[in-house]
Amino acid sequence: MAGEDDADKTEEPTHKRLEDARQKGQTASSREINHWFMLLAGALSLGMFGPGVMRDLEAILVPFLAHPEVMSTEVDHLRQMLADVLWSLLLAVMAPLVLVIIAAVAPSVMQHGWLLSTENLKPKFEKISPLAGAKRLFSLRSTTEFLKGLAKMAVVATVGLILLWPLGHQLVNLPTLSTTEMLALVQSLSVRLLIGVISVVTVIAVLDLLYQRLSFLKRMRMSRTELREEFKQSEGDPMVKGRLRQIRMERARRRMMAAVPKADVVVTNPTHYAVALKYEQASMAAPRVVAKGIDLVAQRIRELAEEHKVPIVANPPLARGLYAAVELDGEIPPEHYKAVAEVISYVMRLQRRLGAAAAPARKGGDERR
Numbered sequence: 001m002a003g004e005d006d007a008d009k010t011e012e013p014t015h016k017r018l019e020d021a022r023q024k025g026q027t028a029s030s031r032e033i034n035h036w037f038m039l040l041a042g043a044l045s046l047g048m049f050g051p052g053v054m055r056d057l058e059a060i061l062v063p064f065l066a067h068p069e070v071m072s073t074e075v076d077h078l079r080q081m082l083a084d085v086l087w088s089l090l091l092a093v094m095a096p097l098v099l100v101i102i103a104a105v106a107p108s109v110m111q112h113g114w115l116l117s118t119e120n121l122k123p124k125f126e127k128i129s130p131l132a133g134a135k136r137l138f139s140l141r142s143t144t145e146f147l148k149g150l151a152k153m154a155v156v157a158t159v160g161l162i163l164l165w166p167l168g169h170q171l172v173n174l175p176t177l178s179t180t181e182m183l184a185l186v187q188s189l190s191v192r193l194l195i196g197v198i199s200v201v202t203v204i205a206v207l208d209l210l211y212q213r214l215s216f217l218k219r220m221r222m223s224r225t226e227l228r229e230e231f232k233q234s235e236g237d238p239m240v241k242g243r244l245r246q247i248r249m250e251r252a253r254r255r256m257m258a259a260v261p262k263a264d265v266v267v268t269n270p271t272h273y274a275v276a277l278k279y280e281q282a283s284m285a286a287p288r289v290v291a292k293g294i295d296l297v298a299q300r301i302r303e304l305a306e307e308h309k310v311p312i313v314a315n316p317p318l319a320r321g322l323y324a325a326v327e328l329d330g331e332i333p334p335e336h337y338k339a340v341a342e343v344i345s346y347v348m349r350l351q352r353r354l355g356a357a358a359a360p361a362r363k364g365g366d367e368r369r
Contacts, residue, residue: 011227013220021220027112028216032152032205034107039201041103043194045096046187054183056092060085111209141215152204156197163196164189253297256328259290260301261308265347267322270314274298275322276305277332279344286331287340292323311347318343 013021021027045053064071071081164171167189174182222230260266263276264287276291278284291301305312318339326332332340 008223009221009226011222011224013217013222014227014230016230017220017222017226022112026216028209028213029108029111030205030209030212032201032208033111034104036198036201036205037103037107038100039194039198041096041099043191043198045099046191046194049095049099050187050191051184053092053096054180054187056088058180058183060088060092148208152201155200155204159196159200160193163193167192252328256291256293257300257304260304261310263290263305263310265343266301266305266310266312267315267319267343268298268302268312269316269319270312272298273316273319273323274301275319275326276301276310277322277340277344284331286337287344288329288331289322289326290329292326292328294323311350313343313346315339315343 071077170185170189174185177185259278260276263278266274266276268274273294274292274297275289277287278290279287293301302312304310318336321336322332322340325336
């Protein structure tokens with residue numbers, strides 16, 4: 001089943017999956033980069049601080065070997081002498097120690113930034129399960145890492161042997177040298193060896209980093225089912241989104257129908273399109289579309305307009321143009337100003353004529369009373 005699952009994971013990981021993995025502490029990390037930094041810190045420490053540290057160590061330790069008879073054996077004196085020696089040793093190795101600490105932190109920061117995750121600290125049964133441990137121990141990944149380690153050790157050992165073999169005669173004479181000469185020779189050989197090893201480890205680290213990133217992306221691959229599930233979680237279930245969209249449309253339609261009785265005019269196709277316009281000169285820069293619809297919605301807009309005596313004007317090109325170009329509650333664009341102005345002017349003239357015709361009728365009724 002696991003093989004089938006891995007075979008189904010053919011899709012590249014999404015940004016969300018990579019980010020979730022990062023929050024759990026799962027990143028593409030190469031241990032060879034850490035080794036490279038530590039070797040580099042060791043080489044720099046020997047090259048930059050080695051002579052000074054050696055002189056300090058010599059000044060601190062040689063008196064114990066050269067003149068042990070002059071030292072007091074009183075408890076207080078021994079306690080103070082031990083404290084002084086430890087403090088002197090700490091000061092002597094402080095600079096190399098700081099460099100090593102930086103080398104220990106820098107690889108992680110450079111590879112995946114500042115990352116603090118407690119996921120790996122959580123107690124899990126598989127961490128103490130012998131079966132799960134055996135699976136991890138004999139997995140393809142563990143076997144690959146083991147073989148890589150053997151190959152690296154063989155290469156590094158070969159390079160070290162090649163570098164030190166010509167200097168074998170100096171190593172033979174090492175016991176005959178003075179302390180200062182011995183320390184200087186050890187420093188020289190160590191720097192030589194570290195430079196050669198670092199050169200080899202640099203190549204190994206770069207190749208391992210590429211391998212780890214490719215391997216990590218392969219492990220993070222997703223199946224189509226996982227992609228759909230992630231889409232549902234991040235974007236929402238399509239069925240739920242559809243229902244919410246339907247609810248929003250129903251609410252918008254109710255608000256739109258409630259605005260029809262307050263409209264100034266309804267422009268129609270005359271049967272398929274209906275667009276209701278509202279214009280208040282004091283508060284609007286241009287007329288607004290307060291309702292619009294086609295077919296059944298257009299029919300309902302016309303019915304509401306007739307019930308509330310809102311003027312209806314048939315202008316098919318204008319109705320279709322306003323429906324396509326203007327969103328609900330949006331102002332009409334400048335290219336429709338002229339046509340809409342003619343419609344509103346016509347409605348205003350019609351309302352004035354109706355008002356003038358209604359005035360004598362009201363006056364005659366008053367005289368009869």
